[in-house]
Amino acid sequence: GAGVSQSPSNKVTEKGKDVELRCDPISGHTALYWYRQRLGQGLEFLIYFQGNSAPDKSGLPSDRFSAERTGESVSTLTIQRTQQEDSAVYLCASRGGGSYNEQFFGPGTRLTVL
């Protein structure tokens, strides 16, 4: 079946503009995560959605970052007033079933802020 998809694959924007990144999780997966991966670095946890529960936003680096998820489907990550340090690959992952089940990652969106 289809895996996690993300769009766009690449986004170039000017400093100060807002961007929206989209994630389509695997159908039926109740858990959805966003991570940020800076060049040559590991993955940094941003936000977690589980079903209809309130999201865990503890990893969001500033109030310019926000994310939404409609039920157990699509999620969008919004970055307002982008800064050059926001340049990174933004990865989405979804997980089904129990807590120890595998997180399946999408291919990521490469964001470049000029």
Added chain:
Amino acid sequence: GENVEQHPSTLSVQEGDSAVIKCTYSDSASNYFPWYKQELGKGPQLIIDIRSNVGEKKDQRIAVTLNKTAKHFSLHITETQPEDSAVYFCAASTGGADGLTFGKGTHLIIQP
């Protein structure tokens, strides 16, 4: 919160030799330790994982060991092949709602 350290950052081995990547973690409550492989331009893909009630797990050429007392775990790849070249990430989690805390990655290069 959890902190995961990973070494080395780059590892070059001859094809056919073994490769070992090591990670340490700080949170003694962590009980789930996956390893991911990331090829260029792709998202990470799980290759093996281990839970804290197990000391070692093996899947063909890949094995992971866990030492809970010392809070470290390692990935072992035997008989390395060119397609093993990638960036490998270790991660730790307390399970449940927590996201994974990742190491900074190891760039594994298999020399022909």
